Amino acid sequence: MSFFDGLLVAMEPANLLACFAGALIGTFVGVLPGLGPVATIAMLLPITYHLSPAAAIVMLSGIYYGAQYGGSITAILANIPGETSTVVTCLDGYRMAQKGRAGVALSIAAIGSFVAGLFATGVIAFVSVPLSDLAQQFGPAEYFALMSLGLVGAVVLARGSVVKALAMITVGLLLGLVGTDVNTGLQRLNFNMPQLADGLSFAAIAMGVFGIGEIFATLGRKSAGVSVIARIERLWPSRADLSASVAPIVRGSILGSALGVLPGGGAILSSFASYALEKKISRTPERFGQGAIEGVAGPESANNAGAQTSFIPLLTLGIPANPVMALIAGGLMLHGITPGPQIITEQSLLFWTVIASMLIGNLLLVVINIPFVGLWTKLFKMPYEILFPCIVVICCVGTYSVNKSSFDVLILGLFGVIGYALAKLDFEVGPMLLGLILGPMLEENFRRAMLLARGDPINIITRPISAILLTASLVLLCVILLPNLRRTRETVFQEEA
């Protein structure tokens, strides 16, 4: 199986439609301020159960990178980041719009995203196969170490207290263990409820804490009033704009692709890092924040590249790097596919179809975005009073349709309330979701590793690969806890809020 087999399958009408739908929905939620890709993917997760596995993953991934395009539209035109990953685009993009260069900023963002998307697709295609070959040699001990690293990485991006983020991961791991113990068949932590024998429904929890929880939060906020949307005069960038943007786009693509692979990485980290980089190496850093085109080109390329390469750890190692990937892992599991290195060998056609669809999706996004940008800005004004009842209905029907279980719908409601309470107490739900999806895998590998080591925990530490991975997670943990970095993290997230 190769890329071209995947391309052929991706060109099949059903998959092409899924790709288009994903890109369209992604742009849509990117533009809408009250709805992000995480909530949307959570909402649509159960619906994809009724599609073919390939179409499902093609669509879900389209939503993620499509949202990166859409988010930049509102960031540039209205100074409102539709997505957290487009926060930095506001800084210079909106300034450009105020100077009457909104169209140029939009085109550069789209061109940068497109180039970065192509580059990242290439990176995935070349890196994944060797990486999964390497991962095939991993034993349970290595897997346990790798998952620990992934979970610690999830904390890097959590805002606020590190201890609270770690606590949420552990809570997630614990929730993941509810249900039947696969090794002994015993029922655990299920309050003697037969509905919980298969564990808590991942889709219901994800929709509850993200979809429903976000409604509570948005309705609770006082509406900020309608903001002014900048007019678009000139769409195509001049030759000077283009030549100023080439280097930032290339740097953003490379940086974003590299950071997307890291645990905890993805679109958000990439865009922040790229902005910082461009500002640092610029000969005229004072122009940043005043409408520098490099400040749009770099981060916009980086966030799209990062969004795409964050698929690498999921597809090759089975480790979701961020909450969106945790949801996509959940989507794979709904279709009975366990994320891991065996995907490339056993589901090779699915793998290449998803990769090829990213190429098609990025092409579609340019077509959807640039000519219709006026249409998208109209959508931006869509009243939330219409949107949120739709979200509630979709969440209810979606949850119910997976197992035809009213019990799951109640779980949805319960976790909506829990998500709300956690947000009020300054807990982040993203790390919890990662824990939830990794809980059973972590336990399984830990138990197997200990069985192979005859109960000697030292064995896990002395195996070279797992030793390296565990040391890396320990170092990462220390770095996060260092007061210096903590302060930078806080300022980064304050800028965002």
Place this chain on the structure above:
Amino acid sequence: MLQRLNFWAGGVLVLFGAAAIWIGGNLPHGTLTRMGAGFMPFWLAVIVTAFGFIVLLEAFWKDERVSIPLHDLRPAVFITLAIVLFAVLIETAGFLISAFLVSVTATLASPGLTWRRNLVQSGLIALGSAALFLGVLQINLPLLPR
């Protein structure tokens, strides 16, 4: 103290951890070589409890307050009610009626909408979602009451 954010945050973690330890109390732990079903849940719950105590300690020197304004509770109540309603209705009342009532209840979460607008909007949402789920996505659910 009772208004401090981390007091509640830590308290919730401690309670959650303690509850998990208690509920999983009768599960066999096994040995390190052959772990029983209760091993991981127990230790994870212990870790959660420990984190809870750390957060509780933070409450003493970080004075952040929790505030739950009243206009926050309205969405929480009505949307939760809407979801519970769906769980109760969907098995008997059919898709259209369930979706309609869910939408009507959920819309009540936002103050300031007239009843007429709510009913019209909810009717459209019910029809639209029926077309999407039963028509386009071919999900096998009864449209009308049995």
